Amino acid sequence: MEEPSEALAPPPLVIATATRPPKSLNLPDFCAARAVLAVVLIVTLTAVVLTVARQGTALNFWLELARNSLFLLWIGMGSAAVLCLLRRQLQELPIPLASSVALGSVLAVIALISAAVLWLGNSTLLGVRTTNLLLPEAPGRFFAANLGIGAIVAALALRYFYVSGEWRRNVELQARARVHALQARIRPHFLFNSMNTIAALTRSDPALAEEAVQDLADLFRANLNEKRANITLKEELEVARIYQRIEQLRLGERLHVIWDVTDLPMRAMVPGLLMQPLLENAIYHGIEPRAAGGIVTISGALDGGIIGLTVRNPLPEEGDSVHAGNRIALANIRERMELLYPGRSSVEATRIGDEYIVRLRFPYVEDSTRTSSL
Amino acid sequence: MTQQVLVVDDEAPARERLQRLLSELPDCEIAGMAANGEEAVRLAGVLHPDVLLLDVRMPGMNGLEVARHVALLPEPPAVVFTTAYDAYAVEAFEAQAIGYLLKPVRAEKLAAALQRAARLAAAPLARIAAADPARAPRTHVAARLGDSVRLIPLTDIYYFAADQKYTTVRHKVGSDLIEDALRALAEEFGARFVRVHRNALVNTQCIAAIERDAAGQYYLTVRDVNERLAVSRRLAGELRERLRL
Numbered sequence: 001m002e003e004p005s006e007a008l009a010p011p012p013l014v015i016a017t018a019t020r021p022p023k024s025l026n027l028p029d030f031c032a033a034r035a036v037l038a039v040v041l042i043v044t045l046t047a048v049v050l051t052v053a054r055q056g057t058a059l060n061f062w063l064e065l066a067r068n069s070l071f072l073l074w075i076g077m078g079s080a081a082v083l084c085l086l087r088r089q090l091q092e093l094p095i096p097l098a099s100s101v102a103l104g105s106v107l108a109v110i111a112l113i114s115a116a117v118l119w120l121g122n123s124t125l126l127g128v129r130t131t132n133l134l135l136p137e138a139p140g141r142f143f144a145a146n147l148g149i150g151a152i153v154a155a156l157a158l159r160y161f162y163v164s165g166e167w168r169r170n171v172e173l174q175a176r177a178r179v180h181a182l183q184a185r186i187r188p189h190f191l192f193n194s195m196n197t198i199a200a201l202t203r204s205d206p207a208l209a210e211e212a213v214q215d216l217a218d219l220f221r222a223n224l225n226e227k228r229a230n231i232t233l234k235e236e237l238e239v240a241r242i243y244q245r246i247e248q249l250r251l252g253e254r255l256h257v258i259w260d261v262t263d264l265p266m267r268a269m270v271p272g273l274l275m276q277p278l279l280e281n282a283i284y285h286g287i288e289p290r291a292a293g294g295i296v297t298i299s300g301a302l303d304g305g306i307i308g309l310t311v312r313n314p315l316p317e318e319g320d321s322v323h324a325g326n327r328i329a330l331a332n333i334r335e336r337m338e339l340l341y342p343g344r345s346s347v348e349a350t351r352i353g354d355e356y357i358v359r360l361r362f363p364y365v366e367d368s369t370r371t372s373s374l
Numbered sequence: 375m376t377q378q379v380l381v382v383d384d385e386a387p388a389r390e391r392l393q394r395l396l397s398e399l400p401d402c403e404i405a406g407m408a409a410n411g412e413e414a415v416r417l418a419g420v421l422h423p424d425v426l427l428l429d430v431r432m433p434g435m436n437g438l439e440v441a442r443h444v445a446l447l448p449e450p451p452a453v454v455f456t457t458a459y460d461a462y463a464v465e466a467f468e469a470q471a472i473g474y475l476l477k478p479v480r481a482e483k484l485a486a487a488l489q490r491a492a493r494l495a496a497a498p499l500a501r502i503a504a505a506d507p508a509r510a511p512r513t514h515v516a517a518r519l520g521d522s523v524r525l526i527p528l529t530d531i532y533y534f535a536a537d538q539k540y541t542t543v544r545h546k547v548g549s550d551l552i553e554d555a556l557r558a559l560a561e562e563f564g565a566r567f568v569r570v571h572r573n574a575l576v577n578t579q580c581i582a583a584i585e586r587d588a589a590g591q592y593y594l595t596v597r598d599v600n601e602r603l604a605v606s607r608r609l610a611g612e613l614r615e616r617l618r619l
Contacts, residue, residue, distance in 0.1 A: 192458035192477060193385070199478035200391035250385050291384070291410050291433040316433075 024091045025098035026165045027158070030084040035161070036077075042157050043076035044069060050149070071117065075150065078109040102158055103151065110150040114143055175339050178332050179273065190247075190280065197250045212249055215242045223273070230340070233307075234266035240275040240298070247283055254293025255283065264300040268307055269365050271336045277329045278311045278358055285326055286313030286356060302364060309360040315351070330358065337362055377488060378405040380423035380451065382414040382440065384432040388477065392427055392456075395481050402488060411435025412514070412525060418444045419522025423451045425491045427475075430457040435513050438463075438503050443516040445496035446523045446553070452491035466502040500558075511562045515543060517550035524550060528566065532580045532596050533603065534559055536573040544599070570594060570605045570613060584614055 028035040047068040051061060082105045090098045118139055194216055201209035222239045244257050282296045294314040301308050330349055337345040345362035379396055381404060383389045389407050396402050405423040408414035411432055430437040441453045455474040457463055467474040472494060473487050514525040530546040536556040543550050560569050567575045582597040584605060592605035605613060
C-alpha cells in the first residue's frame with residue numbers, strides 16, 4: 001500500500017475538521033462480517049483469475065480452482081485475523097508506516113501458509129499419490145510466486161478498503177456538517193420572535209415568561225447537543241412539544257397542533273432533529289402566513305416493523321410555491337435517515353388539495369447501543 | 375404636541391409590549407392597534423395617526439404593502455417598521471434611509487425612532503418591494519377615497535384599463551381610479567393578469583371567450599360582467615395559447 005494521493009483527502013469541510021481525528025490508516029474492522037465477506041470475495045475472484053490464467057497447462061479446471069481457492073482462503077482469513085488484531089496499533093501509526101506494516105503482515109501470513117503447505121506435502125499425513133498431484137514441485141518458485149502475487153493483490157485490496165473507508169467517512173462527515181448547518185439555520189427568526197414574546201410576558205405574566213425561558217433553554221440545549229444524533233422517539237417528540245409551547249405563546253389561537261402519536265413505540269431510536277424541523281416548517285410556511293391560522297396534525301403508526309410519521313399543515317391562502325428552506329430541511333432529513341437506515345427509509349412530501357403532507361417511514365429499531373458516528 | 379401612534383402587528387404579545395413601552399413615553403398616545411394589514415390601512419384612514427409602528431412580516435398583506443397603501447392618504451402617517459429578523463428588509467431600509475426597529479424593541483430606540491419618523495412616499499417602498507428576493511406581489515391595490523383609501527383585493531379584479539393619466543380598476547363592486555401605471559401592474563401581477571392590448575390588463579381567470587368580428591378585430595368577453603374588451607391582433611394568438619381557448 002502506497003502513500004495515499006492528495007485526491008483522497010476529504011473535501012474541505014470547515015465545520016467538520018474540528019471533529020475529524022488526526023489522519024490515520026482507517027481500515028475496516030476485519031472481524032466484522034461485512035469486511036470478511038469482502039475478503040472472501042477478493043480471494044475467490046483472485047483464485048478464479050489464477051485458475052483461468054493457468055488453463056491449458058493444467059489439470060481439470062474445477063480441481064485447480066478448488067485447490068487455489070482453498071489455499072487462498074487460508075491466506076485471506078489469516079490476513080483478516082492478523083489485521084483485526086493489529087487494527088488499534090495500525091491506527092496509531094502514520095499512514096505510510098501503517099500501510100507498510102499491514103502489507104508486511106499479509107506477506108508474512110502468505111509465507112507462513114506457503115511453508116505450512118510445503119511441510120504438509122512432505123509429511124506423511126496425507127496419502128503420497130494425492131500430494132503429488134496437488135503440491136508444487138519447486139519450493140523456491142512456489143514462495144516467490146506466492147509472495148509476488150500476494151503483494152500485488154494485497155496492496156490493491158488494502159487500497160480499496162482504505163478508499164472505501166475514507167469515502168464512507170466523508171459521507172458521514174458531510175451529513176454531520178449538514179446537521180450543523182441545519183442547527184444554525186433554524187435559529188434567527190424563531191429566536192428573536194421568542195425573545196420578543198418573552199420581553200412582553202415578563203411584565204404581563206412573569207410566571208409564563210419564566211416557563212418560556214426554561215422551554216427555550218431546553219430547546220437550545222437539545223439543539224446544541226452533539227450526541228443527540230441518535231435518540232429515542234420519546235425524547236424527540238418532547239423537543240417538538242417544547243417548540244410548540246413556545247410558538248403557541250406567540251401565535252395564540254392561530255396555532256392548533258393535534259398529536260396523534262399514542263400508537264408509536266416511544267423507545268424507538270430516531271435521528272435527532274427529526275420532528276422539530278418538520279413542525280417548524282409546518283408552522284413557518286403553513287400557519288404564520290395565514291391570518292386565520294390553522295391546524296398542524298402530527299400522526300404516527302407502527303406497521304410491520306416500520307414506523308410511519310406524518311406531519312400535515314394547510315397551505316398559505318396566497319402563494320403557491322413550496323419554499324426553498326422547506327426543501328433544504330427535507331433533503332437534510334432524507335440524507336440522515338438514509339445514513340442510519342440505508343435503503344430502508346423514505347421521506348415524501350406531497351401536496352393534496354390545500355394541504356401539505358410530509359411522510360417519514362423508517363424501520364423500528366430499539367437498540368440504543370447502535371454504533372454510528374452520526 | 376402629542377404623537378398619535380397606530381400599532382400594527384399580527385402577534386398579540388408583540389402588540390402588548392409596544393403598547394406598554396408607548397404608554398411609558400411622554401408626548402405619545404396610542405391611537406389604535408391592528409392585527410393585520412387590511413385593518414391597519416382601514417384604521418389609518420379613520421384614525422389619522424401621526425405614526426405607524428408597522429411589523430414587516432404579517433400574514434396576507436405584509437408591512438411593506440401596508441406602507442404603500444397608506445402613502446396614498448391625503449396626510450399619510452410617518453412609518454417605522456419593526457422586524458424580529460429579516461436580513462433582506464433591514465438591508466433595504468438602511469439603503470433607503472427608512473426607519474426601523476428590531477424586536478425586542480428597546481424603549482430608548484423607540485423614542486428616538488418616533489422623533490425621527492418620516493413620511494414615506496409610495497415610490498421608494500415600491501422599489502424595496504421590487505427588490506425583494508421573494509418578489510411577493512401586493513394582495514390588494516388601493517384607490518384614493520376622500521381622506522381614506524379603498525382596498526381592492528386582487529382576486530376581485532376583472533381588469534385594469536389605462537386612460538390618459540389614470541388607470542381604471544374594474545372589480546366586483548364597481549370601478550375605481552388608481553395611480554399605478556399599467557406597465558408596473560403588468561410586471562407585478564404577471565402571474566395572474568395578462569396584457570391583451572396596449573391599454574388593458576385582464577385577470578386570466580375572468581376571460582370567458584375570445585372572438586373575432588367581421589372586420590377582423592379580436593374581442594374578449596369578461597366573465598360575470600359580460601363586458602367586451604378589444605384584444606390586439608399581435609397578442610390574440612399568444613393569449614389563446616396561454617388560456618387554451
